[in-house]
Amino acid sequence: GDTTTPAASGGAAACGNYKIGMFGALTGPNANLGIYIQNGVNLALDDYNKKHPDCKVTLENYDSQGDPTQAPALAKKAIDDKKVVGIVGPAFSGESKAADPAFNEAGLVTITPSATNPKLADNGWKTFFRALGNDATQGPAAAKYIKDTLKATKTFVIDDASEYGKGLADIVRQDLGSQVVGNDTIQQKQTDFSASVTKVTSSGADSLFFGGYSPEAAPLIKQLRDAGWKGTFVVADGVKDQSFIDNAKDAAEGTIITCPCVPADVAPAFQTAYKAKYNEDPNTYSGEGYDSATILLDGIAAGKDRSSMVDFVKSYDKKGVTKQLKFDAKGESADIKVFAYKVENGKIVSVGEIK
Amino acid sequence: MQNLIDNFFSYTITGLTIGAVYALVALGYTLVYGVLRLINFAHSEVFMYGTFASLWVVMILGGHPGAGVGQVIFWVAMMFVAAMAMSGFIAVLLERVAYRPLRKRNAPPLIALISAIGASFVLAEIMGLRSRIAGWVGLDDNLREYVRNSRNNAGLPTIIQPQPVFTVGGYHVTNVDIFVIVGAIAIMVILDQFVKRSRLGRGIRAVAMDPESAALMGVNRDRVIQVTFLVGGVMAGAAAVFYMLKIGITRYDAGFILGVKAFTAAVLGGIGNLRGALLGGFVLGLAENYGSAVVGSQWKDVVAFVLLVLILLFRPTGLLGESLGKARA
Amino acid sequence: MSTTTSAPAGRKSSSTGFRERVNNLPKAVKIVLWVLFALFLFLLPVLNIPFITTEGSDFGGVLFTVATYVLVALGLNIVVGYAGLLDLGYVGFYAVGAYTVGVLTSEHAHLSWVVVVPIAIVVAMISGVILGAPTLRVRGDYLAIVTLGFGEIVRLTLVNSEWLGGAQGISDIPKPPGVELFKVPSLDWSSGAPVVDLDTTSTFLKFGINDFVPYYWLALGIIGLVLLFDILVKSSRVGRAWEATREDEDAAELMGVPTFRFKLLAFALGAAIGGLSGALFATKAGFISPDSFILLLSILFLAAVVVGGAGNRWGVIVGAIVVGYFPERFREFADFRVLVFGLALMLLAIFRPQGLLPPRRTVRAKRADERQAVLEEGEASA
Amino acid sequence: MPDPTRPATGDDDTTTPATPATPATPATQDSATGSHGSTDPEHPGERTLADPAEEVTEINPDVDIAPEDIGVPVVSEGERLLEVDEVTLRFGGVVALNEVSFHINKGEILGLIGPNGAGKTTCFNVMTGVYQPTSGAVRYLGKPLGKRKKFQITKLGIARTFQNIRLFANMTALENVLVGVDAHHSTGVVSAMFRLPKHRREESQGYARAMELLTFMGLDGKADELARNLPYGDQRRLEIARALATSPQLLCLDEPAAGFNPAEKAKLMELIRTIRDQGYTVLLIEHDMKLVMGVTDRIVVLEFGRKIAEGSPAEIRDNPAVIAAYLGVDEEDAS
Amino acid sequence: MLLEVNGLCVNYGRIEAIRDISFTVDEGEIVTLIGANGAGKTTTMKTVSGLRPVRAGSVVFNGKDITHLPAHERPILGISQSPEGRGCFVGMTVMENLDMGTYARPDRKSKAVKADLERVFELFPRLKERSNQAAGSMSGGEQQMLAMGRALMAKPKLLLLDEPSMGLAPKLIQQIFDIVTEINSQGTTVLLVEQNAAQALKRSHRAYILETGEIVREGTGKDLADDPAVKAAYLGGDV
Numbered sequence A: 001g002d003t004t005t006p007a008a009s010g011g012a013a014a015c016g017n018y019k020i021g022m023f024g025a026l027t028g029p030n031a032n033l034g035i036y037i038q039n040g041v042n043l044a045l046d047d048y049n050k051k052h053p054d055c056k057v058t059l060e061n062y063d064s065q066g067d068p069t070q071a072p073a074l075a076k077k078a079i080d081d082k083k084v085v086g087i088v089g090p091a092f093s094g095e096s097k098a099a100d101p102a103f104n105e106a107g108l109v110t111i112t113p114s115a116t117n118p119k120l121a122d123n124g125w126k127t128f129f130r131a132l133g134n135d136a137t138q139g140p141a142a143a144k145y146i147k148d149t150l151k152a153t154k155t156f157v158i159d160d161a162s163e164y165g166k167g168l169a170d171i172v173r174q175d176l177g178s179q180v181v182g183n184d185t186i187q188q189k190q191t192d193f194s195a196s197v198t199k200v201t202s203s204g205a206d207s208l209f210f211g212g213y214s215p216e217a218a219p220l221i222k223q224l225r226d227a228g229w230k231g232t233f234v235v236a237d238g239v240k241d242q243s244f245i246d247n248a249k250d251a252a253e254g255t256i257i258t259c260p261c262v263p264a265d266v267a268p269a270f271q272t273a274y275k276a277k278y279n280e281d282p283n284t285y286s287g288e289g290y291d292s293a294t295i296l297l298d299g300i301a302a303g304k305d306r307s308s309m310v311d312f313v314k315s316y317d318k319k320g321v322t323k324q325l326k327f328d329a330k331g332e333s334a335d336i337k338v339f340a341y342k343v344e345n346g347k348i349v350s351v352g353e354i355k
Numbered sequence B: 001m002q003n004l005i006d007n008f009f010s011y012t013i014t015g016l017t018i019g020a021v022y023a024l025v026a027l028g029y030t031l032v033y034g035v036l037r038l039i040n041f042a043h044s045e046v047f048m049y050g051t052f053a054s055l056w057v058v059m060i061l062g063g064h065p066g067a068g069v070g071q072v073i074f075w076v077a078m079m080f081v082a083a084m085a086m087s088g089f090i091a092v093l094l095e096r097v098a099y100r101p102l103r104k105r106n107a108p109p110l111i112a113l114i115s116a117i118g119a120s121f122v123l124a125e126i127m128g129l130r131s132r133i134a135g136w137v138g139l140d141d142n143l144r145e146y147v148r149n150s151r152n153n154a155g156l157p158t159i160i161q162p163q164p165v166f167t168v169g170g171y172h173v174t175n176v177d178i179f180v181i182v183g184a185i186a187i188m189v190i191l192d193q194f195v196k197r198s199r200l201g202r203g204i205r206a207v208a209m210d211p212e213s214a215a216l217m218g219v220n221r222d223r224v225i226q227v228t229f230l231v232g233g234v235m236a237g238a239a240a241v242f243y244m245l246k247i248g249i250t251r252y253d254a255g256f257i258l259g260v261k262a263f264t265a266a267v268l269g270g271i272g273n274l275r276g277a278l279l280g281g282f283v284l285g286l287a288e289n290y291g292s293a294v295v296g297s298q299w300k301d302v303v304a305f306v307l308l309v310l311i312l313l314f315r316p317t318g319l320l321g322e323s324l325g326k327a328r329a
Numbered sequence C: 001m002s003t004t005t006s007a008p009a010g011r012k013s014s015s016t017g018f019r020e021r022v023n024n025l026p027k028a029v030k031i032v033l034w035v036l037f038a039l040f041l042f043l044l045p046v047l048n049i050p051f052i053t054t055e056g057s058d059f060g061g062v063l064f065t066v067a068t069y070v071l072v073a074l075g076l077n078i079v080v081g082y083a084g085l086l087d088l089g090y091v092g093f094y095a096v097g098a099y100t101v102g103v104l105t106s107e108h109a110h111l112s113w114v115v116v117v118p119i120a121i122v123v124a125m126i127s128g129v130i131l132g133a134p135t136l137r138v139r140g141d142y143l144a145i146v147t148l149g150f151g152e153i154v155r156l157t158l159v160n161s162e163w164l165g166g167a168q169g170i171s172d173i174p175k176p177p178g179v180e181l182f183k184v185p186s187l188d189w190s191s192g193a194p195v196v197d198l199d200t201t202s203t204f205l206k207f208g209i210n211d212f213v214p215y216y217w218l219a220l221g222i223i224g225l226v227l228l229f230d231i232l233v234k235s236s237r238v239g240r241a242w243e244a245t246r247e248d249e250d251a252a253e254l255m256g257v258p259t260f261r262f263k264l265l266a267f268a269l270g271a272a273i274g275g276l277s278g279a280l281f282a283t284k285a286g287f288i289s290p291d292s293f294i295l296l297l298s299i300l301f302l303a304a305v306v307v308g309g310a311g312n313r314w315g316v317i318v319g320a321i322v323v324g325y326f327p328e329r330f331r332e333f334a335d336f337r338v339l340v341f342g343l344a345l346m347l348l349a350i351f352r353p354q355g356l357l358p359p360r361r362t363v364r365a366k367r368a369d370e371r372q373a374v375l376e377e378g379e380a381s382a
Numbered sequence D: 001m002p003d004p005t006r007p008a009t010g011d012d013d014t015t016t017p018a019t020p021a022t023p024a025t026p027a028t029q030d031s032a033t034g035s036h037g038s039t040d041p042e043h044p045g046e047r048t049l050a051d052p053a054e055e056v057t058e059i060n061p062d063v064d065i066a067p068e069d070i071g072v073p074v075v076s077e078g079e080r081l082l083e084v085d086e087v088t089l090r091f092g093g094v095v096a097l098n099e100v101s102f103h104i105n106k107g108e109i110l111g112l113i114g115p116n117g118a119g120k121t122t123c124f125n126v127m128t129g130v131y132q133p134t135s136g137a138v139r140y141l142g143k144p145l146g147k148r149k150k151f152q153i154t155k156l157g158i159a160r161t162f163q164n165i166r167l168f169a170n171m172t173a174l175e176n177v178l179v180g181v182d183a184h185h186s187t188g189v190v191s192a193m194f195r196l197p198k199h200r201r202e203e204s205q206g207y208a209r210a211m212e213l214l215t216f217m218g219l220d221g222k223a224d225e226l227a228r229n230l231p232y233g234d235q236r237r238l239e240i241a242r243a244l245a246t247s248p249q250l251l252c253l254d255e256p257a258a259g260f261n262p263a264e265k266a267k268l269m270e271l272i273r274t275i276r277d278q279g280y281t282v283l284l285i286e287h288d289m290k291l292v293m294g295v296t297d298r299i300v301v302l303e304f305g306r307k308i309a310e311g312s313p314a315e316i317r318d319n320p321a322v323i324a325a326y327l328g329v330d331e332e333d334a335s
Numbered sequence E: 001m002l003l004e005v006n007g008l009c010v011n012y013g014r015i016e017a018i019r020d021i022s023f024t025v026d027e028g029e030i031v032t033l034i035g036a037n038g039a040g041k042t043t044t045m046k047t048v049s050g051l052r053p054v055r056a057g058s059v060v061f062n063g064k065d066i067t068h069l070p071a072h073e074r075p076i077l078g079i080s081q082s083p084e085g086r087g088c089f090v091g092m093t094v095m096e097n098l099d100m101g102t103y104a105r106p107d108r109k110s111k112a113v114k115a116d117l118e119r120v121f122e123l124f125p126r127l128k129e130r131s132n133q134a135a136g137s138m139s140g141g142e143q144q145m146l147a148m149g150r151a152l153m154a155k156p157k158l159l160l161l162d163e164p165s166m167g168l169a170p171k172l173i174q175q176i177f178d179i180v181t182e183i184n185s186q187g188t189t190v191l192l193v194e195q196n197a198a199q200a201l202k203r204s205h206r207a208y209i210l211e212t213g214e215i216v217r218e219g220t221g222k223d224l225a226d227d228p229a230v231k232a233a234y235l236g237g238d239v
């Protein structure tokens, strides 16, 4: 956009040496999801710094490993760093719930490119913004896909008891109604799913929805396939991660993944730039990460600091690479789309928007 | 409950397979507890290294689904060799580094537990940081595959395609199920005989009960302890192979929970008692599965621990009783 | 620990010579030293002393964490150090304390913090009795696994119970009521020499979300009280009964010690202190979930007690500082910090097998052992 | 000797450390020689032997260690204190006690003898609540002990020592005795926490009594030594002190002279008499006939879990059944 | 000379338990050490069997310097000890304990072992009766028999007996001394520690008297037994 502003031309004196924060899992089992986002954010920074070579903005990483218990301390660290004017993240729903109260109290803006639990927006946090659709739309979309596209009639639903996984699975359960033939809950870090496998196979389900992340999804489907279960495995954005396929190997084939993230080809210019930098296609939430960072960078360019950033984001309304970037009163994205993906020949490919 | 009745055999078979893994790992706890009277906290990592060894050997040999019988047998045999060697080695190393120095300093048993915990962290973290560590060594690109995403899961290709062999009560018992259960029992029978026939068993018990008198009988304590760790490690290696065949995925922290379970199994059966470990492993595996069926998978571990508490209340030294005696009042 | 390098803190020093010298000082001087030491502890979070202050994470928060570890270690020391009961599930009581606060102030009721903390202590104590009454008959190492099971049962119950907030936990735990008495400015060392930074202040005692220092002060005060309690109880018949039970349960019983009752008492007191610590944790965090109460924490707590010197309260405090502070201090090792921490535990175990500050009797025995080792090795190598 | 005004605590830091009771002598070779016997190192064979009495720690029979009033009904001298009534105890196939009956009168020293494995220690175990008899009963002051716990029985006034020493190895001698004294104290957490008067009174009285007992047993110089560092003989004596500390009516000694040489045994014999004279009743298991005959008023003989004889020492010495079962033919040698 | 101890010094920390003691045991002898509590008898025994490290001096067995040989290698050479306090493996049965005695015997699989077992059972019928009872639940005296039996099962060249009569009934004490004499006559050399000094001296070829860690007198058993000073000090003279 046209972001040449007085602040930037004001030279080094007015330059705030601002930083933006990236809050999410950069290491640990879910690191891929964080890194996809971080890549997008970095790209936005590159763009900005190219335009403002005399007043660069730097990125500060807050690696939560996706662990809610580590989140509050990291939030505190970000808050104490007065140069940080906005946060992209927290990436996961669990850690958002743990960290956002502190951000709210400190008045530090957070734009999450990926945390999808609907309840996050209900806390009245002034600093909370979500640059994508939440699970209140993803859940029904998944249910719709199962019913209408897969034409499945018996669905088993499993969740991982996490803020995200359970929240999403419950919505799916509700939408599928009587079609749900069984439920189960597993634990994060669990590896032996034999009991769940027995339940699924004996229920006669032709499809299984799993609300959770890839470290559990991979062994779950592997053990299901080993036990001879032939139905369709449906998961959501938490499993849209290359490591799912790396680990489940052949068992991953045919898995349906829903995601409120746009496919790479929706924004060709972004796709090209991304590919040039990282030598691969943009992945889950890379575009959303780019957009979220861009909003904050636009704010910096407009001379906003930490305290004035909230209002800037609130009134933001521009076209980003993924969608029209605009937030409602609760901080939710105004423009919402959910897409379906499928695992084919060891790749996650888009099969179009779920409408 | 209805679920359990309907799928009783299914839960039984899956319970037995995972129980077999618990039992083999439990042996390591029980053996070491037998000589040193301490919980070898790092035994779970000994097991975890075995899972990686068995995984890597399949990767090196290019294991893939749908191969011929001969090839599969070769792969599986190599998995055992690699895992047992790796786990045995780690166990012996552990004894050297984390326990022997303490023994030489007459450290109280609790501090040995701390040393073991430290060793457990170190071993797990080394595996979890293998990509970083490999980076320093300037790793050849060919090896990238082995260290990629070192904190995430690593999956084994399905080299044995599970095939139903026969059906009980509506459940198809697969070749993998049979292999795991029969294999584990066979290994344990061999171990039991080995310990009984060789002087090792007597040596272990003697050292545990009275190290001074044992020395007077000519028992070499250091050697007995070392062999004990080795045997425990080799058993964990075997368990690792069965685990990989059944579960198919491992991770740098995969040992932790399994270790807790296996130790529970050892206590359940009567710690220090080899057959107790076997029984404890199977009982725990079954209880978990039956429990999951009745009250839901999320309560699986709760069922296991409640069972443990109940059994200990009624049989304070485990199902088969411990084989370590106490002096009388 | 680095704090012991400063003057009065040296009381913790393991050098008996130093300790004797301190003990021989006139009473007035001792009191002054103690007061200075207390003042130092009070100001520690705002002094921002280079090297000691953690770069990676907020120092006030780290100090608070260390303080909860110290509290937990004092409680666990009663169980493990005094009564000799190996408890691998201590985090269970910590969780009970935290969740009592969570449930009664946020999830299902909105009672005042001041009311809830005593309730949390009592609930934790009751849970200690409930766990102890049936299981304390189980001996030695079996108890370890039973308690471990208890810790896991508590955690899994939290995960799976909707009523307790499930895996998502409980948020919006209110802050304790504060009084704003005075502001304490902090020191800024960025220019090399300390400069008083009037902009960064902590208010005594205003409990907010983003200033952890007042929580540290609160915890410090509570530690003082618990310490006093510990000293008084240990030096009584109760302390001797624990010790006798630990040494030889049958013999103790035959000498008239109702060992079961005393073990249960140790369990209950330990649990109460653990619960208190958990309550503090919940208060400061404002958000608790089952992930905060994993088995690993029990093990770290135990490590604090053993590494410090089970049975010696000053030792376990040092141990708690090591276990609570080092992982934060090691943040610069980033990914390698758990590895470094593990190595540190192993090295501590090997080079301080009796703990950093072993109990008095072990010190004595150790000195004899060392001399013996020297004599024997001297000959063996000759 | 430690300052008697010092509160008796086992704590590390609340009290100023007492000066060590036995100053540590440096471990140099020369400083340790020459304190015993003669010193000509060239001719060890020429040495005069040390006076054996010098080797034995002096006890102080004059110290008043009479049992404290613990609320047990007073029985007068000669009345029945404890009665073992038709007690049978089986361990699987082994009948350790077979309908054994005997009684102990207040103020006497009763010997319990018999071949190895006859059931003597088991008898102690039944009397102190370690085992429950399969049938029969143990009556104390006329009331059956029933299912009372071990510590309750101790509080009623039965105390014992162990055949294999079982001290609290890592506590000091003083602390060991204090644990025994504590048996009749009741301070709990609350009174300790607020240092209530009851607590202070019990602590100071307990400390005084413990020191008295140590002095009586000749161990006052070793009050601050760890039990495990004491020589064997001192450990045996400390066991007796600890048992006496519980203010028992009945003191049961299980082979207290095992491992002692004749001179030491003689001392012990004196000691046991003195203990009785201070108002205790003593039940003694011992294999050394000289000791048993010399000190006991009455003897009960067990064999294979059965009582085979009972009577005065002189009667027992001449009882043919006892000779056959226990003493053996060459009686002179055995003593 | 089967055993030769030269200038031996052993410490427990700063306590010098034995100082510069020297003695010898000839093949086929019974040699007794007597002395008061804490004189250092047990320490001497433990040093010979390797349980205590030596500070100075040497131990030579059968011409071989074994001063620093680990304890567990000494049974192989033919040294066996029945320790003070018995040291039975409490959780093992009586039978298993006796089995442990043969642990280091080169001929442990031969028939000789069976014969030795019969012999031990003959000496101590109680052990045969209770061969499946846990050693820890045996009475004190029964455990003493077991310790002795276990040492015999090792068929040593040199048998170290530390207070074998402790806790035994008078009749059995008699028997123990008979056994010692008998196995000695069959060729086993015995080093004996006894508080029952009168008996021990009567049965032994030679004896040493230990006082506070030093040897203060030596002589034939008979000479010492007749020595009035020894009588007064250790034989319970006229007490």
Ligand SMILES: Nc1ncnc2c1ncn2[C@@H]1O[C@H](COP(=O)(O)OP(=O)(O)OP(=O)(O)O)[C@@H](O)[C@H]1O
Pocket: D091, D094, D095, D096, D114, D115, D116, D117, D118, D119, D120, D121, D122, D123, D163, E133, E137, E138, E139, E140, E141, E142, E167
């Ligand atoms: N727990 C037990 N299980 C089996 N048998 C036992 C048990 N306790 C004791 N016995 C047996 O009961 C008998 C009596 O033992 P006890 O210890 O009372 O003998 P004792 O008279 O004290 O002998 P000693 O003089 O050798 O000490 C012995 O044969 C012993 O083996």
Ligand SMILES: Nc1ncnc2c1ncn2[C@@H]1O[C@H](COP(=O)(O)OP(=O)(O)OP(=O)(O)O)[C@@H](O)[C@H]1O
Pocket: D229, D230, D231, D232, D233, D259, E012, E013, E015, E016, E017, E035, E036, E037, E038, E039, E040, E041, E042, E043, E044, E084
């Ligand atoms: N483990 C130990 N630690 C410290 N000192 C010890 C230890 N064992 C023995 N001693 C000391 O060493 C000295 C010699 O003890 P030792 O046991 O050899 O004597 P002993 O002649 O066998 O006596 P007893 O007749 O009591 O068996 C004694 O002073 C004793 O206190």
Ligand SMILES: CC(C)C[C@H](N)C(=O)O
Pocket: A033, A091, A092, A093, A094, A114, A115, A116, A117, A164, A237, A238, A239, A285
């Ligand atoms: C990165 C995403 C997969 C995170 C997920 N949508 C959550 O809410 O936790």
Ligand SMILES: [Mg+2]
Pocket: D120, D121, D122, D163, E139, E140, E141
């Ligand atoms: Mg006995």
Ligand SMILES: [Mg+2]
Pocket: E041, E042, E043, E084
């Ligand atoms: Mg001795």
